[in-house]
Amino acid sequence: MPRTVQEILDHADELAKRFEDYTPNEHDERDPDAFTALRDAVRSRSDAERSIKTAVDNARVHGYSWALIGSLLGTSGEAARQRYSTKQRA
Numbered sequence: 001m002p003r004t005v006q007e008i009l010d011h012a013d014e015l016a017k018r019f020e021d022y023t024p025n026e027h028d029e030r031d032p033d034a035f036t037a038l039r040d041a042v043r044s045r046s047d048a049e050r051s052i053k054t055a056v057d058n059a060r061v062h063g064y065s066w067a068l069i070g071s072l073l074g075t076s077g078e079a080a081r082q083r084y085s086t087k088q089r090a
Contacts, residue, residue: 056084 067077
């Protein structure tokens with residue numbers, strides 16, 4: 001449903017008034033350190049996954065079995081192969 005220019009302007013004025021009248025409530029505030037810690041942890045996990053993938057690829061190039069790789073990763077060889085294999089599946 002199309003809006004008129006006046007409806008859009010009225011809505012913008014309403015939003016601006018709500019913003020200007022807003023008084024922060026301490027219960028609405030979030031600790032930015034919690035977000036930063038989570039973001040850093042996700043980044044670390046991503047770096048670790050990349051490192052594991054590189055190490056698995058290198059181990060496969062050097063003839064290590066999926067069973068051995070899986071045991072080092074705490075999983076089965078088949079699960080390790082499914083997760084880290086670089087071969088394209090048909």
